[in-house]
Amino acid sequence: MSRDMMSAFELYQPDTVDGAVDLLGRFGAEGWALAGGNDSFDWFKDRVKRPKYVVDLGGIAALKGIRESADGGVEIGALTSLTEVEQSSVIQGRYKLLADAARRVASPQIRNSGTIGGNVCQDARCWYYRYGVDCYRAGGNTCYADTPEGQNREHCLWGADRCVAVSPSDTAPALVALDATMVIVGPGGQREVKAEEFFIGPNIDIERMTVLEAGEVLTAIRLPAEWSGARFYFEKVADRNTWDFPLVNIAAAMKVSGAAGSETVDAIRIVAGAVQCVPRRLTVVEEVVRGQAKTAETASLAGQSAVRGATPLNFNHFKIPLLQNLVTRAIRDA
């Protein structure tokens, strides 16, 4: 069967955010907001999603670029490419965690066209769901991944609620660790949501992964001054070094005091991706580590505490020691 052409749609290319919001509001469920297209076109070509109206956000200049803001933070336009994020001197200098995460996304060409907004708004990568079956996330009443034969080595350790898909993003854990704020514009005006609350699990809404309502557009991501220049650690483990989604990734931001070799952790935010439907903030690890000496023992204890309560599926037990080791490394090497 030939599936190499997308089904027909009408294409709109607005110049302004207001224009895009107006169009998306008019089209409702038949509309689709398009950023870099790397997620969208897969859906279209597989004919799983067939929007009648596609609103291309790529021509909106106001959504692009990286700006230092008056309060000492940085604002990244949602349509800024992952390559620009990775290579920005401001991001590399002050929020290296995000540059490191962006560098590990997919392949160079995908980072060139893929946007940071698209990377955090991309849909679940569960292959059953992507195949177009009538699973819970697609509005049906079955999960094909969480069955005795279901292939679920990529799926979740926490937060299963009918659906067992995970957050596929590499930049999302970094943004939660940096305590970023997401700026959203919709028909009702602008609102701001903490990155930690931006992502939602199947217990809140099984058919979407973020708080974005139909007709809303993520316009910018703000990084607060608080974590500028902190100690960072990012590591992604995947089956392949390029193109692949994470099996587990870890992003940590840490502030330490004291002389080298006898440092104390004063503050920390640490987040794991691909273990839950949302980037999982490891608050237990933060409690264990905060105020403690930054030693191998602390790191080991942190690793053990990270995996408490993990509920593996049939084929993803390996993620438990993987996450434990990544957390241990993050605390030890940050």
Added chain:
Amino acid sequence: MADNTNGRGHPEPRFDQFVSKATSRRQFIKGVIFSGAAATGAGYLLTLGGCSGGSGSASGVERLLTLNVNGQTRPVDVLPNETLAMTLRYKLGLTGTKLGCDRGECGACTVLIDGVASYSCSTLTHAVRGRPIMTIEGLEGPNGELHKVQQAMIDELGPQCGFCTPGQIMSAVALLEANPTPTRDEVRHALSGNLCRCGAYDHYLNAVMLAATGERVSQA
């Protein structure tokens, strides 16, 4: 064509009707592209034609765009849902750009947009109006001489089957524009978005290093 459809509405390709044994596949495809009458018989073009039809609503309407391809101004009628790879190959006849996976997973369709390596299968043609596009065909010099990366590919026997080579070359050209003196690891990173199913990766790295440094790496 009702007598030779395959039951799903797509006419079966009848290459034998159009192509003699003396005609190469490449010549054949180019011939078909430039001859409107024969076009309906080509399997390659049918996927495109089949999609533009459909409902007959406004959504299937082609619009005349002006593209800047390899330094030339090319007016072309483009569907809203048409990818740049489709436009380049099947409307502009630039078949050097290959379509492998059509999902942004192989890199065979890599072209330069504003000098940046991009998957043309994952780019809407409407989104690149007025932006300079460079394909493998645009690399040759004014007198037909090869680009130094192309020449190095020959000198180092870079390709095996050659299908991924245009994409590999475009990625390498983008790298050398931004960084004329890359390390081998930087080349590996820059080519990491291009799959080679023959596994000729090391030969490609040798070739790009030769293009960058002028010195051969291999012992050939």
